[in-house]
Amino acid sequence: MSIDFYSLAVPSIATLSPYRPGKPAGELERELGLTDIVSLASNENPLGPSPLALAAATASLSRLERYPDGAGFELKAALHKAYGISSDRLTLGNGSNELLNLAARAFVRPGDEVIYSQYAFVAYSIAAKACQAQAVEVPARDYGHDLHAMATAVSERTRLIYLANPNNPTGTSFSEAELRAFLDSVPERVIVVLDEAYTEYVDPQAGLPNGLELVDDYPNLIVTRTFSKAFGLAGLRVGFAVANGQISDLMNRIREPFNVNAAALAAASAALEDHDYLQRTLENNRRGRRQLSEGLERLGLEFLASQGNFVTLELKREAQPVFEALLRQGVIVRPLQPYAMPRHLRVTVGTERENSRFLEALARVLSC
Numbered sequence: 001m002s003i004d005f006y007s008l009a010v011p012s013i014a015t016l017s018p019y020r021p022g023k024p025a026g027e028l029e030r031e032l033g034l035t036d037i038v039s040l041a042s043n044e045n046p047l048g049p050s051p052l053a054l055a056a057a058t059a060s061l062s063r064l065e066r067y068p069d070g071a072g073f074e075l076k077a078a079l080h081k082a083y084g085i086s087s088d089r090l091t092l093g094n095g096s097n098e099l100l101n102l103a104a105r106a107f108v109r110p111g112d113e114v115i116y117s118q119y120a121f122v123a124y125s126i127a128a129k130a131c132q133a134q135a136v137e138v139p140a141r142d143y144g145h146d147l148h149a150m151a152t153a154v155s156e157r158t159r160l161i162y163l164a165n166p167n168n169p170t171g172t173s174f175s176e177a178e179l180r181a182f183l184d185s186v187p188e189r190v191i192v193v194l195d196e197a198y199t200e201y202v203d204p205q206a207g208l209p210n211g212l213e214l215v216d217d218y219p220n221l222i223v224t225r226t227f228s229k230a231f232g233l234a235g236l237r238v239g240f241a242v243a244n245g246q247i248s249d250l251m252n253r254i255r256e257p258f259n260v261n262a263a264a265l266a267a268a269s270a271a272l273e274d275h276d277y278l279q280r281t282l283e284n285n286r287r288g289r290r291q292l293s294e295g296l297e298r299l300g301l302e303f304l305a306s307q308g309n310f311v312t313l314e315l316k317r318e319a320q321p322v323f324e325a326l327l328r329q330g331v332i333v334r335p336l337q338p339y340a341m342p343r344h345l346r347v348t349v350g351t352e353r354e355n356s357r358f359l360e361a362l363a364r365v366l367s368c
């Protein structure tokens with residue numbers, strides 16, 4: 001090869017650090033010959049998929065020779081029934097990650113500024129850099145979004161802002177009053193993407209906003225939701241965005257015509273009907289978050305208050321060796337070095353048994 005193809009690439013892409021996913025259980029099995037691995041690395045639903053969603057996905061497989069419905073008619077109807085959102089304000093995505101990218105592709109020109117918070121989900125910086133934007137990372141406050149500082153960072157060149165509520169990987173959140181004050185202060189020409197991937201888990205008493213109720217008041221707001229977390233369909237890749245009709249039209253123009261596959265469309269529609277599954281999911285998460293918090297307190301460890309399905313804990317030492325020692329015990333969690341949090345680990349809330357396995361393994365590792 002006589003050409004260095006990196007030198008031909010768009011500079012902001014050539015220098016991009018790729019997303020590092022959680023370690024797959026199969027990889028650990030192959031490396032260490034372990035079985036019975038506890039996988040708490042990617043904030044997946046520990047209860048498995050909803051039985052209704054699984055049945056719908058399975059039924060869809062008998063028509064695999066057909067393209068899916070590119071308009072997503074049935075899923076949009078189900079979303080309208082569940083949330084009262086009309087179809088002209090919806091964009092369906094191959095996971096909500098695709099929607100985060102579509103928002104940037106629709107609005108961000110090379111050199112425009114895209115703002116997000118320190119410790120925010122890495123997909124935002126990847127989306128911004130892929131569009132050759134100038135990424136503006138605003139320092140966090142107590143590991144969460146400093147909305148006041150983010151509003152102050154807006155300049156003439158700012159085109160788009162990413163917010164996550166609750167945030168991953170920290171579990172931090174902001175209130176409806178804080179969000180409204182922020183949205184009131186941001187010019188309407190700046191698109192605000194509010195990523196609500198974990199919103200179902202939020203404590204209803206905590207005063208967090210429901211982004212879907214704000215889209216009418218703020219025409220520059222795009223709210224993204226996913227079926228990957230509380231709805232237990234991470235493997236199928238499906239999410240949705242809600243925004244005003246013009247923004248939704250633009251995002252729909254540039255998505256691939258069949259971006260959401262047939263099994264995902266069927267499963268997501270069914271998942272919205274499975275209220276029992278969602279209740280069990282939320283109950284398991286409440287109990288599990290408490291179990292993990294109490295267990296970490298017993299170990300004398302600090303952790304961030306989380307509104308999500310994960311807990312982010314701080315070790316009093318480098319987290320990477322602890323992460324690796326946990327792997328040897330068959331427990332996969334997420335080290336946060338890629339987020340410049342080298343002493344933190346993020347652990348997904350699992351079943352009671354999985355949480356216990358994690359806490360026992362951590363106690364063993366830390367006592368060595």
Ligand SMILES: *Cc1c(COP(=O)(O)O)cnc(C)c1O
Nearest residue numbers: 095096097121168197226228239
């Ligand atoms: C998991 C997650 C998503 C969801 O990604 P999908 O592409 O829908 O699976 C989006 N945002 C954040 C902050 C997440 O943690």
